Amino acid sequence: xxxxxxxxxxxxxxxxxxxxxxxxxxxxxxxxxMRGAPAPATQPLCIICHVPNRMPYEVRLAVWGGPGxxxxxxxxxxxxxxxxxxxxxxxxxxxxxxxxxxVSSINITFRPSSTSLLNEPASGPARALSLPSRDALDPAGxxxxxxxxxxxxxxxxxxGTFRAIGPRSVALGAxxxxxxxxxxxxxxxxxxxxxxxxxxxxxxxxTCHDPHGTPNAYFLRLPLTGSQLxxxxxxx
Amino acid sequence: xxxxxxxxxxxxxxxxxxxxxxxxxxxGNAVRAESEDQVCVFCHTxxxxxxSKPIWNRNLDYQASALYTLYSSSTLDAVPSRxxxxxxxxxxxxxxxLALGAVMTLNAQHNANIPMANGVTTMPQxxxxxxxxxxxxxxxxxxxxxxxxxxxxxxxxxxxLLQEGATPGVKNTVQCTSCHEPHLQTFKFLRKDNLRGxxxxxxxxxxxxxxxxxxxxxxxxxxxxxxxxxxxACLNCHTPHNAVSPARLHTTANLSxxxxxxxxxxxxxxxxxxxxxxxxxxxxxxxxxxxxxxxxFTHHPVELTTDTHQPEFTARQPAPEPVLNTVAKHVECADCxxxxxxxxxxxxxxxxxxxxxxGMRGIAKDGSEAIDSASRPVQQWEICFRCHGDSFALTIPxxxxxxxxxSNKRLEFQPTNRSFHPVxxxxxxxxxxxxxxxxxxxxxxxxxxxxxLDRTKTLLCTDCHNNESxxxxxxxxxxxxxxxxxxxxxxNARLLRANLSFAVGSDAGPPFGGFNANNFAxxxxxxxxxxxTGQSGSRTNFFQNGGVGAGRGNLHWVHLIDKTNxxxxxxxYNIHSNVEAANTEYVNVPPSGxxxxxxxxxxxxxxxxxxxxxxRRYTRPAWGFTASGDPYCFLRCHGxxxxxxxxxxxxxxxx
Numbered sequence: 001x002x003x004x005x006x007x008x009x010x011x012x013x014x015x016x017x018x019x020x021x022x023x024x025x026x027x028x029x030x031x032x033x034m035r036g037a038p039a040p041a042t043q044p045l046c047i048i049c050h051v052p053n054r055m056p057y058e059v060r061l062a063v064w065g066g067p068g069x070x071x072x073x074x075x076x077x078x079x080x081x082x083x084x085x086x087x088x089x090x091x092x093x094x095x096x097x098x099x100x101x102x103v104s105s106i107n108i109t110f111r112p113s114s115t116s117l118l119n120e121p122a123s124g125p126a127r128a129l130s131l132p133s134r135d136a137l138d139p140a141g142x143x144x145x146x147x148x149x150x151x152x153x154x155x156x157x158x159x160g161t162f163r164a165i166g167p168r169s170v171a172l173g174a175x176x177x178x179x180x181x182x183x184x185x186x187x188x189x190x191x192x193x194x195x196x197x198x199x200x201x202x203x204x205x206x207t208c209h210d211p212h213g214t215p216n217a218y219f220l221r222l223p224l225t226g227s228q229l230x231x232x233x234x235x236x
Numbered sequence: 237x238x239x240x241x242x243x244x245x246x247x248x249x250x251x252x253x254x255x256x257x258x259x260x261x262x263x264g265n266a267v268r269a270e271s272e273d274q275v276c277v278f279c280h281t282x283x284x285x286x287x288s289k290p291i292w293n294r295n296l297d298y299q300a301s302a303l304y305t306l307y308s309s310s311t312l313d314a315v316p317s318r319x320x321x322x323x324x325x326x327x328x329x330x331x332x333x334l335a336l337g338a339v340m341t342l343n344a345q346h347n348a349n350i351p352m353a354n355g356v357t358t359m360p361q362x363x364x365x366x367x368x369x370x371x372x373x374x375x376x377x378x379x380x381x382x383x384x385x386x387x388x389x390x391x392x393x394x395x396x397l398l399q400e401g402a403t404p405g406v407k408n409t410v411q412c413t414s415c416h417e418p419h420l421q422t423f424k425f426l427r428k429d430n431l432r433g434x435x436x437x438x439x440x441x442x443x444x445x446x447x448x449x450x451x452x453x454x455x456x457x458x459x460x461x462x463x464x465x466x467x468x469a470c471l472n473c474h475t476p477h478n479a480v481s482p483a484r485l486h487t488t489a490n491l492s493x494x495x496x497x498x499x500x501x502x503x504x505x506x507x508x509x510x511x512x513x514x515x516x517x518x519x520x521x522x523x524x525x526x527x528x529x530x531x532x533f534t535h536h537p538v539e540l541t542t543d544t545h546q547p548e549f550t551a552r553q554p555a556p557e558p559v560l561n562t563v564a565k566h567v568e569c570a571d572c573x574x575x576x577x578x579x580x581x582x583x584x585x586x587x588x589x590x591x592x593x594x595g596m597r598g599i600a601k602d603g604s605e606a607i608d609s610a611s612r613p614v615q616q617w618e619i620c621f622r623c624h625g626d627s628f629a630l631t632i633p634x635x636x637x638x639x640x641x642x643s644n645k646r647l648e649f650q651p652t653n654r655s656f657h658p659v660x661x662x663x664x665x666x667x668x669x670x671x672x673x674x675x676x677x678x679x680x681x682x683x684x685x686x687x688x689l690d691r692t693k694t695l696l697c698t699d700c701h702n703n704e705s706x707x708x709x710x711x712x713x714x715x716x717x718x719x720x721x722x723x724x725x726x727x728n729a730r731l732l733r734a735n736l737s738f739a740v741g742s743d744a745g746p747p748f749g750g751f752n753a754n755n756f757a758x759x760x761x762x763x764x765x766x767x768x769t770g771q772s773g774s775r776t777n778f779f780q781n782g783g784v785g786a787g788r789g790n791l792h793w794v795h796l797i798d799k800t801n802x803x804x805x806x807x808x809y810n811i812h813s814n815v816e817a818a819n820t821e822y823v824n825v826p827p828s829g830x831x832x833x834x835x836x837x838x839x840x841x842x843x844x845x846x847x848x849x850x851x852r853r854y855t856r857p858a859w860g861f862t863a864s865g866d867p868y869c870f871l872r873c874h875g876x877x878x879x880x881x882x883x884x885x886x887x888x889x890x891x
Contacts, residue, residue, distance in 0.1 A: 147282035147291050174250065208282070218344070226253070226262065227275035236252040236276070236419035 020045065023213040049094050049211075090188060091206040092149045148203070153187055153233070155179060155201040162190045162202030175235055183232040184221050186210075203233075250419035252276075257418050257425070259336065261353065267360065269337060270351040277342060278350070279325060279418075284341030293339045294328040295347070302333060305371045309483040310546050310556035313381035321401045323376045326412040330366045332359045363478060372482040377401055378410050380439065386551045388441050390414075395427035396438040410439075415476070433469030440470075443551075444577030444595050455522055456514030457507060465513060465523070473503050473575065484547070491527060492539045500545055500568040501530065501538040504575070519580070524720030526569075529703060534732075535725030541566040549574040549596050559597045559605045562627045572596065572619050577608075581714065581721070586685075589613040592722065599625050601646060601660060616696050617660050621646045645697075648813035655831040656813035658694045664830040666691050669776050678767045678776060681711020689762060698723055700758060702733035710761055734758040739803055740837045743875040746801040756796075756804050768792045777832060777867075781887040791886055800874060809837040823850060823860025823870070834859045841872040847881045 020026060027048055152162035156178045159166075181187055181196075186207050190200035208229060209219040216222065222229040230236075252258055252275060259278045261269045269278075277293060285291035299319060306316040319327050328334050335357045337350030359365045366373055379401060380387050390396045401409025415435055416425040428434055437445070445451050450472065453465035457472065465472055471487070479485040481498035488502035491509060507513050509527035516522065530538055544566040546556035557563065561571075569575075577595030579588075593608065598618025600606040603626065608614035623631040625646035632642030651661035663670075670691035671677025683693040689711045699712045701723040706713035713721060713733050723731050729738065737755040739747035748755065753765050760768075767775040772789040780788040788794060795802045810816055817835035821842075825831055836857045846853045847870045849862045857871030862885055870881035878884070 146285065224277075224343075225273050226260065227277065230276040230280070230282075231253075234276075236250045 020212045023219070025211050025213070025219075090150075090204055092204040095205040095209075095211065147208075149205055149207075151203050152190075153180070153201045153203050153207075155187060155196070155198040158198035160190075160199035160201060162200060177233055177235055180207075180233045183228075185229075185232045186221065207233075250417070251421040252419040254421045255419070255425065259350075259352075266354075267336065267356055268353050270353045272337075272342075272350045277339060278336070281339065281341045284344075284346060286340050290322075290325075292325050293341060294325060294334060295338070295340055296324050296328055298333055299324055299327065302331065303368055304331075305369045307371050307373065307375035307378075307482070311484065311550045311552045312375070313384040313387070313552060314375070314378050315381075316375045316378050317402065318377065319370075320377045321399055321409055321411045322413045323411045326416075326418070327366070329359050330364060332365050332367050334358065366477060372477075372479045372485070374410075374415075374476040374485060376411050376414075379408050380410060384551055386441055386443070387439060390438050394438055396435060397427075430471070431469075432467055433471070436470040436474075436476075442576040444574075444590075448577050448594075449580045450575060450578065452518075453513075453516055453523075454518050455507075455516035457512075459511050459514040459522070461514070465507065465516075472507065492530070494539050494542065496542045499539065499542040500570065504569045505530075526720060526724050529720060529722075529725035532725035533727050534729055536567045536723060536731070538568050541568075545571060549576075555597070559622060560599050560625065560627055561623045562630060565631050567623065567631075571622065574608075591616075593619050598622055599646060601650060603646065615660060616698065617645070617649065620697050643810060643812065643816045645812060648810075648815050650813075650815075653813050653815055654825065654829065655833045656815075657700075657811060657833070659697060659812075660694055662692055662694060665777075665832060666830075667777055673764050673767075678764050679711075679762055680764050681709060681762060682715050684712040684714040686715065698733075699762075700733055701731045702726065704728050704733060707734040707757065707761060728758075732758050734761055736805075737803055738805060740806050740839045741802065741874045742839050743841075743872075746874045747803050747806075748801040750801060751797040759804055769796055771798070777888045779886065779888045781889040802874070803837075806837045806840060806873065807835075808833050809835050819856050821854040821856045821858035821860070821870075823847070823858050824863070825860055831859075836871065836873075839873075843870050843872050843877060843880060845877075845880070849881050 026045060150163045151165055152160050154160070154176050157176070177183070187196045187201040188204050188206065189196045190202055208221055210221055211219055213219065214221055217224065220229055222232050253260075253263065256265050256267070257278075258265060258275050259268055260273050260275045261271050262273055263275070279293055280291050281293040282291060285293055286296055304318060306318070308316065329336055335349060335352075336359065337352050337357075339348050339350060340346065342348035342350060370376070380389060380398070382389060390398065397414060398407045399409055399411040399413050400407050401411065415427060417427050418425055420427065423429070426435060428438075430436065432451075433445075451466055451469065455465045457463060457465050457468060473487060474485045475487040476485060480488045481500070481503065486498070486500075486503045487506070488498055489506055490497035490499075490502060491505040492499055492501050494502075505512070505527045507523040508525065510525045511522070512525065512527075513523040529535060541564075544564045545568040547570055548555040548557045548559055549570070550556075573592060574595030577590075578592055579590040579594050581591055583590055589610070591613070593614050593616060595608055596614050596619055597608065598606045598614045599621035600618055601621075606612070606614050606618045624642065625644055628642040628644050649656050649659045649661070653664070655664050657663065668676075668691075669678050671679065672688040672690040673680040674688060675690075677690060679689045679691070681689050683689045684696050684699065685693075687693070696712065696714065698714070698721065702713040703719065703721055703724065704727045705718035706716035706721055708718050709716045726732060728735050730736075734757040735754055736758040737747070739755075741747045751769070753760060753769075756765075768790075769792065770790055771793050775790050776792055778791040780791055780794075794800065795807070796804075805811065809819070811833060814820070814822075814831045814833060814835050817831075819838050819840065820835045822831055836859075840857045842854045842857050847858060849860075849868065849870070854870070857869075857873070857879075858881075859867070859869050859871075861867055866885045866887055868881055868885040869879040870884065871879045873879065
C-alpha cells in the first residue's frame with residue numbers, strides 16, 4: 001500500500017492554480033517526478049498539450065486511439081448495453097491522449113482503469129498495452145466506469161445537444177443546478193468559440209478538473225469535502 | 237421556460253445532505269462514517285466505478301451468486317427476476333451483505349473501506365434491512381404485466397415511473413427507484429406522498445376501491461391516532477416491505493391467538509376488534525368488532541386454517557381458488573368479502589345495490605358462477621353456496637355430534653322445490669295464513685328490504701344465521717340496529733340468531749316436559765308465537781276444522797302445548813327445504829302443491845300397519861292427502877301410534 005499512498009500524497013500536493021510547474025502535470029519532471037514520463041528538460045512544458053498556430057512543433061501531439069485505432073470508438077456506457085459511437089473532442093481529447101492508458105502509462109485513477117474509458121474487458125488489447133499493474137489495482141477486476149464526458153449539460157434548465165448527444169428525455173429541472181459555473185465549475189461550448197450558452201453547453205474533463213493546477217486534490221475545481229464537487233452540478 | 241419552471245415547482249427538490257442517506261460523518265445520522273466527509277462517495281465515484289452508467293461505487297459482483305429469495309404469489313401475473321438495474325445498488329446496502337463503507341474507489345484507492353461510526357459495518361437490524369429474503373417485499377426488477385386489468389403503467393409525467401431493467405435503455409421495469417428517490421428529503425424517500433394510497437394506486441387499480449367502505453372510512457387508526465383508515469388506504473392491510481404475510485404483502489398482528497401470526501384473519505382483526513379503530517364520525521361507530529364474534533360459541537372458524545385460502549376475487553384468471561370451494565376446507569374473511577370493494581349496509585339510496593359482498597363471486601342457484609357487477613349484484617346466498625352448496629360435504633362433513641349433517645343448500649333453495657324457506661325466491665306456500673301480522677297473518681316484522689314480511693317476500697340466510705344480538709327485532713335481522721351483523725359468530729348453536737332447541741323425542745316420550753317459547757325463539761322471530769300456540773281461531777294451515785276430533789282447533793297448539801310438547805323440528809326437521817326428506821313419505825301430494833316444510837326427524841317412526849287411505853304400509857313416517865284431499869299424518873311418534881291416518885286427518889279452514 002505504500003506506493004499508492006505516496007502517489008495519492010503527491011496528487012494531493014498539487015500546486016496552486018496556474019502554477020503548473022508545481023503539479024504532477026509538470027511532465028518535464030521537475031516537481032514531483034512522474035514515473036514513466038521522461039521529458040527533455042529543454043522542452044517547453046506547454047507544447048506537450050498546446051501547439052501555437054503556425055509554429056513548427058518538434059513534439060508530436062499524442063494521437064488518440066493508439067495503435068490500430070482511428071479516433072472513433074465503440075464505447076458502451078453500460079458494459080451490457082448497446083455500442084454507441086462516441087468521438088472525443090476538445091479538451092477531453094487532449095486529456096485522453098495521455099489518460100486513456102494506451103498512449104501513456106499515466107492514467108486517471110489507477111492503471112489500467114483507464115481502459116474502462118475504452119470499455120474493453122480486462123483481457124482486451126488496451127489493457128495489454130499498459131505497463132505492468134500497480135499494487136492497488138485488480139487486473140482481473142471488472143471494467144470500471146467513469147463519469148460521462150462529452151455530454152450536454154442542461155444549462156439554465158434548457159436541455160440541449162452536445163457532441164451530437166441529445167438531451168435527456170425526462171424533465172431536467174430539479175436534478176441540476178441552473179449554472180454550475182457559479183460554483184467554479186466549467187462548461188464548454190459545443191462549437192468552436194468561447195461563448196457557452198443554454199442549449200449547447202457540455203461537460204468535459206475540464207468541467208471538474210483544471211489540468212493547470214488547483215488548490216484541491218486531483219486538479220479538482222472544487223473540494224471533495226461534503227461532495228461539493230458533485231453537488232456543484234447535481235442537485236441531490 | 238415556464239413549462240420547465242412548472243415542472244420544477246411540482247417536483248420535490250432533492251437534498252441528500254438532509255436525508256438518512258447522508259452517511260458522511262457530518263450528516264448527523266445514527267448510521268454515519270467515522271470521519272469521511274464526502275456524501276456521494278458511498279454510492280458514486282467519477283472514476284474507477286463499478287460501471288459507467290450510473291457511476292456506481294459499490295462492487296456488485298457478489299449479487300451474481302447471492303441467494304435472493306424472490307417475491308411470489310398466486311395472484312402475481314408478472315414474472316419476478318433476480319435484482320437488476322438500479323435495484324442492485326440499493327440492495328448493495330439494504331441486503332446486508334456488503335459493509336456500508338465498502339466502495340470501489342475512494343481517493344484513488346481501489347477496494348477501499350470507509351470506517352463507520354459506532355462499530356457499524358453492514359446495514360443494522362431494522363425495517364430498512366431487507367436481507368437476501370425479498371419474498372416479503374414488493375417485487376422489484378419486475379416488468380408489469382398489463383394484461384392484468386388491475387395493473388396500469390404510471391402515467392407519463394407521474395413521479396412514479398418505470399426504470400431500466402434487464403434491457404438497457406428500455407424503461408419498462410419496476411425497481412426500488414420506481415417509488416423511491418434515494419436523494420429525496422421525503423418520507424421514506426418516496427417519490428410522492430402515499431396519502432390515500434397515491435403511490436400504490438399509480439400502478440394498482442382496484443375496481444370499486446374509490447367509494448368503498450374502507451376507502452371512505454373516516455375512522456381514526458390507531459383508535460387514538462390522527463390518521464384515518466381512508467387516509468392510510470392500502471397500508472391498513474398491506475406493507476411494501478418486510479410483510480408478516482409475504483404473499484400479497486399483508487401486514488398483520490397476531491390477534492386471533494393462533495400459532496401463526498400471519499394467519500389471514502389477523503389482517504382484518506387489526507381494525508375489526510374492540511377499540512381497533514376510533515369512531516367514524518360519518519357513521520357514529522368504529523369498525524365492527526369481529527374479533528369478539530369469532531370468539532363466540534359458534535362461528536365461522538377463520539382461525540382454523542392458515543395458508544389454505546387463496547383469493548378468488550382478484551382479476552387473475554383462472555382464480556387461484558375456485559369459486560365453488562372444492563379444494564380444501566377453510567374459511568377466511570376474504571372468502572365472503574372483497575376488502576377493496578366492500579360496502580357497509582344499508583346502502584343509501586336503496587337503489588344502490590352494493591353491499592358487504594360487492595366485488596365477490598359466488599355460485600348462482602343454477603350452479604353457474606355469479607360475478608358481481610352493477611347490473612347483476614352478487615347475492616348473499618350465492619356467497620354461502622361457495623361452501624354450503626354443491627361442495628357442502630367438504631366443509632360440513634357428517635358428524636355424530638351434529639345431526640343432521642350438512643346439506644346442499646343450493647339444491648335446498650331451488651324455486652322448483654315443493655317447499656323451502658324462501659331464500660332468494662318466494663316460497664311455495666302462498667296461503668293467506670302467511671300474510672303479515674298486521675293484516676291478520678302469521679308473519680311478523682319486516683323483510684330484509686324493510687317492507688312488511690309476508691308470503692311474497694324472500695329471506696336471506698342471515699335472517700336466521702346471525703349474531704344473536706340481532707334477535708332484538710322481529711322479522712329480518714337486517715332491521716336490527718344491533719351488530720355487527722352477519723354469520724360471523726353467535727352464542728347460539730349453528731350460528732343461529734336466536735335459540736332453537738335441537739332436542740327430539742323418542743319412543744319413551746316427548747323432548748320437553750312443558751312448553752317454553754325460548755326453545756323455539758328463532759322460529760318465533762318471524763312466526764307469531766301467539767298465532768301458533770293459541771287454541772282456536774284460524775291461525776295456520778295445521779288446523780282441525782272438521783272430521784274426527786273436529787273442534788280441537790289449532791294443531792300447532794296441540795303439538796306444542798296441549799298434548800305433545802313436541803319440538804318444531806320433529807315435524808320440520810330440515811327447515812331449509814324438503815329436498816332431503818329422507819324420513820318422510822309424501823302421499824298424494826299434487827306436483828304443484830306445497831309440502832309445508834314437513835319432513836320428520838329420524839326419531840319419528842313409520843306407523844306399524846297399513847295406511848287406510850292407500851292400503852300400503854310405509855317404511856317411513858308419512859304425510860299427505862286423503863283421496864278427498866284432506867291432509868293427514870300416518871306415523872308413530874313419542875311412542876304413540878295415534879297418527880293412524882284416520883284420526884289424524886285434519887281440515888284447515890279457509891284463511
